[in-house]
Amino acid sequence: MCFFFPLLLTCPTGSLSSPRGRGFAKGIKDWGTGKKLAIDFDADFNPTGDNESKLTSQLGFMVHNGNIVSLTYVDWTEVPIDVLESIWADVKDHLQICPEGYKPRCLKKCNELWKDHKSKIKNKYFKPNKDHTNIKDMVPSQIVPEQWYDLVDYWKTKKVEVYKIS
Structure with a gap:
């Protein structure tokens, strides 16, 4: 019998880890097929049970999609009500x-996931001090190009630079 084991690396701490990291959020496979997900809720309406992490992953998948929630909003409070109602x-x-x-709770979690995603995009791809002649030309594959151009313009403004330094 043959088994496939993904490549694992040993870290200096002795733990094992994957060389690729966690990767992008993946949506629920059955989402949109008509099959409904069973989620339990506690008394405070927090999701619980086996499918809680699947739901959180699906929410992340939704808000990471620039065609659903644009990354160009400065803050979650600027996301239009119709977008929030659609989610x-x-x-x-x-x-x-x-x-x-x-x-x-759902929309608060979406806010956290969207803000975290936007922050990670900036930290990973926005490197204005590198030797790149035009950072706008280096559009990350998972970002809507027009949104990337707007984000780069915004992140280069004096207002954002001053905020970053403070």
Whole structure:
């Protein structure tokens, strides 16, 4: 019998790790097929149980998509209500039970995931001090090109530079 084991590296600490890292968020395979996900909620409307991490991953997948939530908003509070309502409707449509009390928690989690994603994009790809003649030409594959151009312009403004230094 043959088994496939992914390449693992031994770190100086002695632990094993994958050389590639975690990778991009992946959505739920059955999302959009009509099959509804079973999620349990506690008394405070926090998701619990086996599918909690799947739901969180799906939310990340949704907000990382620049065609759903643009990265060009400076803050989550600028995301239009219709976009937020669309995300909420999508979540409600794909869960077997989805209490209204979960809506603020769901959108707060989306905010955290979107903000974290935007921060990681900036830290990984925005390197203005490198020897690149035009950073705008180096559009990351998972980013909508027009959004990348706007982000680079914004990140290069004096207002953002002053904020970064403070």
